[in-house]
Amino acid sequence: MVSKGKSHWIKTLKQILFVLAALFLINWLSSIYYVRWDWSSEKRYSLSDESKTLLKSVNDEIFFNVYLEGDFPAGFMRLKQKTKEMLNEFQAYNKNIRFRFINPNQEKDNNKRNQLYQELIDKGLTQTDLQVKTKDGLKQQLIFPGAIVSHNMNELPMDLLKTQLGVPPEAVLNNSIQSLEFSIASAIKRLINKTKPDIAFLKGHGELGREFIADITEALTKDYRLNEVEILGNPKSLIENFGTDSMQPKYATIIIAKPEKVFTEADKYVIDQYIMIGGKILWLIDPVDASMDSLKNNQSIMAISKYLNLDDQLFTYGVRLKNNLIMDLNSRKIPLRTGQVGTQAKIDFFPWFYFPAIGPQSNHPIVKNLNSISTEFVSSIDPLSKSGIVKTILLSSSNYSRTINTPAIISFDILQSEPDPRFFNQGSQSIAVLLEGEFESVFKNRFSPLSNEFQNSKFLENSVSTQMIVITDGDLIKNQLHRTQFYPLPLGYDQYTGQTYGNKDFILNAMNYLTDGKGLISLRNRELKLRLLDKAKITKDRIYWQLLNSLVPIMLVILFGIILFMIRRKKYAG
Template identity: 50%
Template sequence: MVDKKKYQTRKNKEKSLIRLFIGIVAIFLINLIVSQVYLRFDLTQEKRYTLSDATIQMLKELDDYAYFKVYLEGDFPAGFKRLRNETQDMLEEFKAHSHYIEYTFINPSGVADNKKRETLIQELVKKGLQPTNLHVNKKDGNSQILIFPGIILEYKGYEIPIELLNTQMGVSPERILNNSVETLEFNLASALLKIQDNKKPTVAFLDGHGELKGAYVADIVKSLNEFYILGSLRIDGRMSSVFAVDTITQKVLDKPIIDALIIAQPTKAFSESDKYVIDQYIMHGGKVFWLIDPVIANMDSLKNSSQTVALKNELNLDDQLFKYGVRLNSNLLLDLNSRSIPIVTGMIGKQAQQELLPWLYFPVLMPQSQHPIVRNLNSIMTEFPSTLDTVAVNNVKKTILLKSSLYSRLVATPAVIDLALLEEQPDAANYQAPPQDIVVLLDGRFKSLFANRITPALKDKFSLPPRKNESEKTSMLVSADGDIIKNQIHYNQHYPLPLGFDQFTRRTYGNKDFIINAMNYLCQDNGLINIRSREITLRLLDKNKVEKNKILIQIFNVFTPLILMLFLGLILTYIKKVRYTVK
């Protein structure tokens, strides 16, 4: 009997060892197989860790190491810690799709040597990263630290800055941080696209009709140069200015030579022949960004007089834009949500005293649309904008991107613009017009303005392609304010300032990002811009309840796991006792 028990015990031990060996081998084989197969599971409701197809494709096309130096490291409040951790998670996702992705986190304030720390901070500012003064509330008082919520991306010897914090005026800090998390993939992916410098689309600024050029578009030209091949274009009634030419057959081909056309605040009327060339460019799939001032009004006319008269801007474009689905109105928009301008309010001796007063003709537009062009974008500054209306056109989808606030009114032209408005306290009862449309996006198939009409005389010496009366699927944007793309000139030293920066209020608006997003939408068919439409739900704890029940929450978090483990241990002990008790 004893021998039989020993034999049974030995057999059980052998079985246990065999099971252990099989288990170890199975785990090893599973790990080996899984290491060779890409498997990641995103269980979040918003699929925040699932990269878009456009990003994945771009990562697969990398042929050299991309090194991300993230300067968001240190002892931060919870919000910035979340941004830091989300950035690391996103870079890990990038790295999972490409072995060329490398990153490191650096704390600029953690450099012990003061001189080295100051040198590093100056280098980061010079490279384009903007510092942020962060106020930290502690029990022993408040402290202030300088942080750089950004990245320097290195690729093939080139460096570009990436801002991680999407600042927005009038938005809570929690929402700003959440919006910054939402746009992480877009910011990182667009930076990679920008630095790769391959197959850049071609964008042209139209010239010949008094459009903005030189110093007034210097900053946006510099910024767009990172994404596109830029140039200027004069039509002069020639199809060959926009379309390719076969020099052997002496024929103008039906193939545009540019991917997009920017018409920036023209001041002279368009000829019918120029309108025809632009029309046929659109019919062949060309993209156009119309930045039009329907009314002639500017601050230069108020330098030597307190009054000026705003008149309709006769550009001869009304019929063309109407055919595509937009009517520009000859009016001026005044809005209580506006920028301030410096006005001399008195003299002390020989020194002029200036004061910043709100100028209602300079509305500040807060993007409300969820379209990826303007989603989570900072407010947009304008100057003497007009309004637009959309017109019913078949096969054309219209999306309003920018509107005025709830407190606005319209003035029909001709209108007297008087600086005396600055001295008046605006009555909100007079500013009750519904939100007015300023910028619209048109997507679809457009009808030609020249369908069933005689073709205007052109100056080409080549054989022309047949006229097309309906466009391919394409897109265009129409803005009822041309100043959206215009950067300010320094009032004293006369150099161009960054687009969207107001030198008088020292605020930076979202004009540059708006123009870049718009051009990315028009020119890039890889779907990258659509990443900006991703929404991550902000799930915040109730701070008051947390503070009120702080002790109870801590006790629950500490003792609940211990009680559960004790309860599980008692159950296992009871089961073991029942199973092995000799009856």
């Protein structure tokens, strides 16, 4: 007869073996069927379908060296933790994603540390100065909130902190966390992408010179094969197999950057038919002729309408460019000489109302959470009601805006007195519009302006579904030149104030959307709610919560021990 004690141990052993078998089965099943559950309301721990599809194409190791290790304030510690969680999520779907976190400040030797700093800057990472609390007081610390991502013999920088002018630090960090999946997925796509779409800058109408688009050109070449194209009335410049049933765009997207000369009807016709077969266009048009170079050399200038012969074409597609200039209280500052101090000129900065600093308000993925956009002598744009066309306002001035119609005199005299907000009462003015849908040809029911060689070619009255973006500021894509050495500066960087605006990101996002559709850029719509603690309440109830967090776990352990002891005593007493 088996003793009672021995029977109890056999029963316990069976239970242990059953649990081990169950764990083994679960582990075996998890190695075959990959399942993850995300119970958060915003699905913050889940990858999008776009990222999962991208990861299926990763066949070689991609390594992330993340420079977010060290003693940081709470906000940056959160960014570090969320970055690690997101990389873990990517790695869970593809083991070729590898990463490590590095502290660039741990090097004790100053020369070696400074050399590392310079290497990271040369590779494209952005530095940030932090004030960190230590036991000895506040300490200045240089950090690089970003990563160097490498694949085979290629590498690229990835900034994790998305700066935004005038936005509270907590919101900036939260927006940066929201952008993590997009940033990581974009870096992966750029490294593994073997075929780049063809895009082109249009030439032949006085568009911006190469020195003024140098920075955006360099940025675009990382994702696209970049070309320059002059139409000269030849449809084959933009259209493959022109005049046949197999016509297709020669370039995925073309950029028209601040033209100064009139477009011929033949060139307009070619652009129109390019759109009809699905071509995409980024228009950057100045409806008004006004220049700071002219103003610096004169007491005042006359701003006049610029005739480019594009009004009827853009009107047909769904927008009207207005012959005015926007003045906005929320504007960029410019340096002006106000006197002399010894032998040195005295320079002061004044808000120049003709240079609106546009804070994107739309939640569209092209502009969501972007830094302010710098503009110069920008006009307003009216979206029109057109059947089959969906219009989205991407950029608009602040509510404290007004417009002046041309011709108009522009002078620095307006800076001699404080602006009266009552005059800036016309509300927000649109300056960038996304148009999507099936467009009607501007040459419908009109004769073809092409040469005899192309007169009998096939003509399309309506487009397939396509997109275009129309912006009433040609300078939005224009980088500054260094004021003494004349080399190109980064797009969006203002050498006079030291501010960096979001122009480059805006153009890159716009091109991404036009060329790639609603692919990875849709990840920029991801939204994580910013749940901030009440600092006043924390300070007030600090002792209470410290005691609660310290004593409650101990009490629970003691209570659990007492209950377990009583159960065991009752069991063996019987």
